Amino acid sequence: MGADHLAHKELLWKLSSTYLPNDVGSLQRSLVRHVEYTLARRRYKLDDNTFYQATAHSVRDRLIERWTDTQQYSAKVGAKKVYYLSLEFLIGRSLGNAVSNLGLRGAYAEALRQIGYNLEDIMSEEKEPALGNGGLGRLASCFLDTLATQNYPAWGYGIRYKYGMFEQRILNGQQVEFPDYWLTDGNPWEVERLDVQYPVRLFGHVREFKDQEGNTRYAWQGGEVVMAQAYDTPIPGYGTYNTNNMRLWSSKPSHEFDLASFNAGNYYGAVEAKERCESITSVLYPNDATDEGKRLRLKQQYFFVSATLQDIFRRFKKSVGRTATTKIQDMPKKVAIQLNDTHPAIAIPELMRLLLDVEYLSWEEAWEISRNVFAYTNHTILPEAMEKWSVPMITELLPRHMQIIYEINHRFLLEVQKLWPNDDTRLSAMSIIEESTPKMVRMSNLAVIGSHTVNGVAMIHTKLLKSTLFPDFLLMWPEKFINVTNGVTPRRWLLQANPALSSIYTGMVGPGWVNDLKRLEPIKTMAQDALFRQRWRAAKQTNKNAVVDWLYKTMGIQVNPNALFDMQVKRIHEYKRQLLNVLGIVHRYAEITQATPEQRNQMVPRVCIMAGKAAPGYVMAKNLIMLVCAVSEVVNADAACRDLLKVIFIPNFNVSLAELLIPASDVSQHISTAGLEASGTGNMKFVMNGGLIVGTMDGANIEIAQAIGEHNMFTFGAKASEVAAIRRTMSHHPPKIDPRLQRATQMIRSGVFGKPKDGEYHQLLDAIDPHKDVYLTAQDFPSYLRAMDEADAQFQLEEKWTAKCIESACSMWMFSSDRTIREYAAKIWNVEPLPFRPPKHQN
Numbered sequence: 001m002g003a004d005h006l007a008h009k010e011l012l013w014k015l016s017s018t019y020l021p022n023d024v025g026s027l028q029r030s031l032v033r034h035v036e037y038t039l040a041r042r043r044y045k046l047d048d049n050t051f052y053q054a055t056a057h058s059v060r061d062r063l064i065e066r067w068t069d070t071q072q073y074s075a076k077v078g079a080k081k082v083y084y085l086s087l088e089f090l091i092g093r094s095l096g097n098a099v100s101n102l103g104l105r106g107a108y109a110e111a112l113r114q115i116g117y118n119l120e121d122i123m124s125e126e127k128e129p130a131l132g133n134g135g136l137g138r139l140a141s142c143f144l145d146t147l148a149t150q151n152y153p154a155w156g157y158g159i160r161y162k163y164g165m166f167e168q169r170i171l172n173g174q175q176v177e178f179p180d181y182w183l184t185d186g187n188p189w190e191v192e193r194l195d196v197q198y199p200v201r202l203f204g205h206v207r208e209f210k211d212q213e214g215n216t217r218y219a220w221q222g223g224e225v226v227m228a229q230a231y232d233t234p235i236p237g238y239g240t241y242n243t244n245n246m247r248l249w250s251s252k253p254s255h256e257f258d259l260a261s262f263n264a265g266n267y268y269g270a271v272e273a274k275e276r277c278e279s280i281t282s283v284l285y286p287n288d289a290t291d292e293g294k295r296l297r298l299k300q301q302y303f304f305v306s307a308t309l310q311d312i313f314r315r316f317k318k319s320v321g322r323t324a325t326t327k328i329q330d331m332p333k334k335v336a337i338q339l340n341d342t343h344p345a346i347a348i349p350e351l352m353r354l355l356l357d358v359e360y361l362s363w364e365e366a367w368e369i370s371r372n373v374f375a376y377t378n379h380t381i382l383p384e385a386m387e388k389w390s391v392p393m394i395t396e397l398l399p400r401h402m403q404i405i406y407e408i409n410h411r412f413l414l415e416v417q418k419l420w421p422n423d424d425t426r427l428s429a430m431s432i433i434e435e436s437t438p439k440m441v442r443m444s445n446l447a448v449i450g451s452h453t454v455n456g457v458a459m460i461h462t463k464l465l466k467s468t469l470f471p472d473f474l475l476m477w478p479e480k481f482i483n484v485t486n487g488v489t490p491r492r493w494l495l496q497a498n499p500a501l502s503s504i505y506t507g508m509v510g511p512g513w514v515n516d517l518k519r520l521e522p523i524k525t526m527a528q529d530a531l532f533r534q535r536w537r538a539a540k541q542t543n544k545n546a547v548v549d550w551l552y553k554t555m556g557i558q559v560n561p562n563a564l565f566d567m568q569v570k571r572i573h574e575y576k577r578q579l580l581n582v583l584g585i586v587h588r589y590a591e592i593t594q595a596t597p598e599q600r601n602q603m604v605p606r607v608c609i610m611a612g613k614a615a616p617g618y619v620m621a622k623n624l625i626m627l628v629c630a631v632s633e634v635v636n637a638d639a640a641c642r643d644l645l646k647v648i649f650i651p652n653f654n655v656s657l658a659e660l661l662i663p664a665s666d667v668s669q670h671i672s673t674a675g676l677e678a679s680g681t682g683n684m685k686f687v688m689n690g691g692l693i694v695g696t697m698d699g700a701n702i703e704i705a706q707a708i709g710e711h712n713m714f715t716f717g718a719k720a721s722e723v724a725a726i727r728r729t730m731s732h733h734p735p736k737i738d739p740r741l742q743r744a745t746q747m748i749r750s751g752v753f754g755k756p757k758d759g760e761y762h763q764l765l766d767a768i769d770p771h772k773d774v775y776l777t778a779q780d781f782p783s784y785l786r787a788m789d790e791a792d793a794q795f796q797l798e799e800k801w802t803a804k805c806i807e808s809a810c811s812m813w814m815f816s817s818d819r820t821i822r823e824y825a826a827k828i829w830n831v832e833p834l835p836f837r838p839p840k841h842q843n
């Protein structure tokens with residue numbers, strides 16, 4: 001290197017190596033600079049939205065310096081990286097999270113205050129990206145937060161949908177979906193990487209030929225080529241400089257399109273083809289528990305996987321170049337890929353294709369690498385959610401992958417035959433191909449066969465996974481199946497969502513609890529301290545008041561702030577049994593209207609809050625929303641209920657609303673039919689925030705009960721082990737209907753809540769007929785009421801109730817995603833934290 005070059009390099013380094021100052025004055029200068037030079041505005045009274053944009057850019061600058069340094073550092077070290085592949089990331093708003101994780105919340109609040117703006121108001125200007133359906137997408141985002149906070153070298157990969165989860169409005173008491181175009185104001189949190197683009201092929205054909213050694217090789221050719229464009233979003237850790245990356249792909253046309261159509265002289269055809277390219281990443285599929293088998297969805301999955309693997313491969317090969325000793329066979333030493341459900345499972349044949357057709361490895365070598373790279377997380381055992389793609393569809397869209405899947409299956413079935421000769425039943429159950437018409441590819445079998453580890457997301461779920469979904473695979477590979485119980489990030493779900501409770505925690509044990517939730521354990525003894533209980537209640541009241549104000553401001557509804565706040569907020573699904581909740585509410589309404597004034601005086605006032613989206617094509621879920629809205633109309637207008645009962649359906653449930661609601665709940669409901677909710681993560685958030693649970697022995701409820709003590713949870717209903725037998729019996733010996741249920745359904749059927757013209761309520765109620773009560777709603781009704789009564793009774797014993805809440809909230813450390821991720825790192829990924837510390841002079 002020449003002397004000039006070195007001097008240039010040194011000067012450049014000096015110019016770029018210092019971190020931005022974070023004192024209030026500097027932040028203000030940065031805000032104004034962004035108003036003037038980034039947004040090109042001045043000498044106006046600027047509105048909150050403009051200041052949101054400016055604040056976001058100012059914070060973004062501070063994220064970027066840590067982000068680029070973290071990435072450079074981990075590349076230099078050549079550390080093993082985790083790649084979390086998910087078709088969904090439900091990130092929520094970024095501004096509050098960023099200032100909080102950077103430790104700059106106070107400084108920004110003050111900087112803004114002095115120039116006449118309020119940070120909270122500014123934060124609420126942000127439109128939340130809704131790039132996920134529910135629990136699965138939110139889990140991915142909690143994991144990214146923890147991965148950064150714990151200094152793991154990790155990237156999230158996903159899709160940058162133009163339209164996220166639809167916006168739900170309630171019109172005439174029914175859900176109506178509106179497109180969620182979340183990019184209208186631009187997105188200051190992303191960086192478009194014009195230098196990171198990959199071609200992705202679709203359709204075409206496979207050519208067979210001989211390589212120089214005379215081996216048969218295959219090349220996938222022709223078809224259409226679409227470009228994948230990378231957009232990067234920094235993911236800051238809390239209390240660390242480490243800032244990870246979330247890379248989302250957007251589809252755009254490749255130049256090939258221009259050429260092809262130009263040659264054909266077909267202008268309109270060319271434009272249409274371009275539109276088709278862009279449509280791949282247009283919209284998030286809004287189903288959270290059914291597989292629609294739509295072709296565009298398979299295109300999305302492959303598009304995402306292809307771009308991601310090319311990117312991972314390129315990075316890995318660059319690192320191979322740096323260290324002469326690393327070979328392609330060492331990929332599993334440098335790369336761990338986690339498949340978030342089967343949605344990205346086409347990555348398995350895609351990696352095989354790259355290793356076979358591009359790298360020219362042998363099948364055995366390729367398979368060895370591939371299997372040691374991938375691990376698969378299952379999130380459901382519902383049969384209707386199991387992904388299957390028709391063989392004709394895959395053959396048309398991804399001809400080479402279909403070949404590879406057949407080859408994987410062929411070799412696998414030979415192994416099965418060796419283990420279990422002449423066992424055709426087992427063979428067809430374990431096959432990747434379902435022998436139906438048309439034949440189908442079972443993505444879960446592919447994912448199990450192609451991964452080194454498969455995990456469920458709560459103990460009971462993993463148990464059922466082994467016993468019902470994959471029993472044969474378990475016999476074959478007993479070590480492959482493990483449990484990693486879900487968790488949620490305390491940064492977003494406590495520190496940011498619940499400042500009132502957070503400041504109590506910090507006052508008691510210092511700020512360390514945010515990254516080490518175990519430190520809250522000692523606070524449990526404070527449950528015995530009357531003064532502490534009072535402070536605790538004051539915090540809860542602050543949060544309840546915030547919801548009361550919000551309800552009045554946005555919905556015009558007045559509620560009693562001293563009532564028991566009861567919430568069920570999650571996707572609407574029959575297995576989650578919102579119907580059980582509504583029937584309970586109708587029962588309560590009946591009790592109130594029939595009570596004497598003295599009896600009414602004894603009743604516990606309740607505010608019942610429900611929220612959640614129904615998949616647009618899910619009739620039963622939409623009917624349920626209709627019923628809730630109708631019940632709400634009648635109950636809230638009935639003078640008899642006044643302060644005793646309010647029923648509220650809050651439209652458009654999302655991460656921001658969850659942050660408002662969860663800290664304000666006294667009781668939340670997690671009441672799925674036992675065995676059907678894989679884990680649930682809302683349950684964890686509610687208890688961490690000092691609420692108690694009414695719940696079934698399902699998903700993570702079971703482990704939460706264990707952690708906080710069963711006396712602190714209102715449990716009810718059939719156990720998972722009993723469900724099958726109950727279902728079998730009910731068809732010939734239907735159970736007697738509880739008279740209270742009889743009354744509630746009678747009220748609904750007779751039109752107390754109106755009579756919609758298509759018999760929507762009848763449809764809902766027919767499904768709980770004791771002959772065919774699939775979700776055991778009628779079956780569990782009596783014990784549900786008992787649990788709710790118990791909650792009422794306990795709520796009246798204010799001091800005892802508070803003690804329960806304190807004990808529970810401070811016993812929740814194992815439901816921090818920090819614990820979850822440590823388990824993934826140790827048991828699945830084999831990766832170590834790599835803290836990045838900037839040189840002293842830089843901060």
Ligand code: F55
Binds near residue numbers: 133134135291457680
């Ligand atoms: C999204 C798309 C499809 Cl095609 C299928 C399912 C989904 C989805 O959103 N699933 C989902 O949210 N599953 C939930 O995952 C959570 C995290 O593991 C669990 O807590 C929850 O029990 C499970 O239902």
